[in-house]
Amino acid sequence: MKITFVGGGNMASALISGLLKQDFSTEQIGVIEINEEARARIQATFGITALADMTDGLSSDTQNSDSHVIMLAVKPQQLQELAQRMKGLLGGQLVISIAAGIRSSDLIRWLGGYQRVVRAMPNTPSLVGAGVTGLYAAPEVNDQDKRTAESIMKSVGTTLWVDDEDMLHTITAISGSGPAYVFYFIESIQAAGIKLGLSREEARELSLLTFQGAIKLANAGNDDVAALRARVTSKGGTTEQAIATMDADDLQNRIIAAVFAANTRSREMSDEFGQQ
Template sequence: MSITFVGGGNMASALIGGLLQQDYPVTQIRVVEISPESRDKIKHRFGVATATELEKGVAGCDIILLAVKPQQLFTVAEQLAPLLTSQLVISIAAGIRTLDLSRWLGGYSCIVRAMPNTPSLIRAGVTGLYALPAVAIQQKENVTNILSAVGSVLWVEQEALLDAVTAISGSGPAYVFYFIEAMQQAGVELGLSMEQARQLTLQTFLGAVQLANQSEEDVVILRSRVTSKGGTTERALQKMDQDDIKNAIVRAIHVAFKRAQQMGDELGSK
């Protein structure tokens, strides 16, 4: 399957790199990018064919992956609409709903919407996926194979659930970095150097995530095993419960979910 990436930014580069690592034929990948600097960077880094114009870039391709900013997608879609025949269109533009994109593409309905997150840049991401009914099973399998190049994938049956995906995994790395900041700050305040606090914090997160991922037990059980009665962990968690930290995090994610819904309304209003 030949793939044309429209846009050559970080996420497109991550996907191309992941595909090539999986021995995807370099001759089956093209990139349409208007920036000479970005276009040359991708060409030299990956050896893929590049183009400046959509018509030349999508000619004869099977899959078109839209990797432009959400604010640019309306203009790109208007230019792309007359060039579509039977290609599968994948959009990774955050917030743009499939029905709005379909409308911009003149009623074209062979569309998949993807919501990757930033760890995809190191091929450790997770991507939420939703397909319009016109997308065939084999095409969905092709999408799974493409996005799996940068991490795991999760298909949802209702597009509205992609707002929840956005609130959990799309925004989620920032929540983790926020907690890491707090732990590093506490470490420095307790006398550690910044380098020491960083090493301890990052390795603790990495180890805890790997343990949770490899364990068949729920994280509630794993947490309880670290929490000795009368010990330091119990005292810290009691303080977090007293400050309502868990519920504050849950409320914050609900706010992110509502904002994702609002952004869908705003971005699709054209």
């Protein structure tokens, strides 16, 4: 199987690194990237071929191969023009798009009705092999194509399939945007630590190690996180006081509202891109 990445940014680089660690050869991976500096970086980092021209990158010797995969790893704003340029180069490849917010129906329309399309919504921890990717397959995609898409995205973490494409908005709001919520909370705890006398380095280390340990504990068993929180919250203790302060500000409902706002914005963006 040969995989051709259209776009050579950070997420493409993460996927290439993951695939090479899964024993893909450099000959099985190609990149089409118009930016000369990015092409040079990809070639130097991975030793794979990176071309500027799409026609050369999707050459006739692979064009009709059922095992060939095209990974669209460009910004959403670039995808319509790119898809329309690709129309004459498609001949049986599986097309996987990681462009956020572009509905499969719109991508299929831009590709001239080409149906063999999978949408993938990875998040930024994929850059360190700890990502989670939501996946949706267009109706014409077969089981083998789904397995292929899943194996590629599992090279950078775990995957979750959804039968309803609208659920990708929920995945975007939770795991796509979620790392930023976590970083925001860590940032706030670090700021408190500094104000309470820790150095910047000490506050960073203490906050990060606390989050790492809490996640490890949550993953160690089947206990609900609410139960884990309750075990730390001794009556009359420091944790109870901190949680009471958060509850007084209705923090949990504010967080829920924030996730709903992200979900709404994801839907709006899909509508905006779809009008192109």
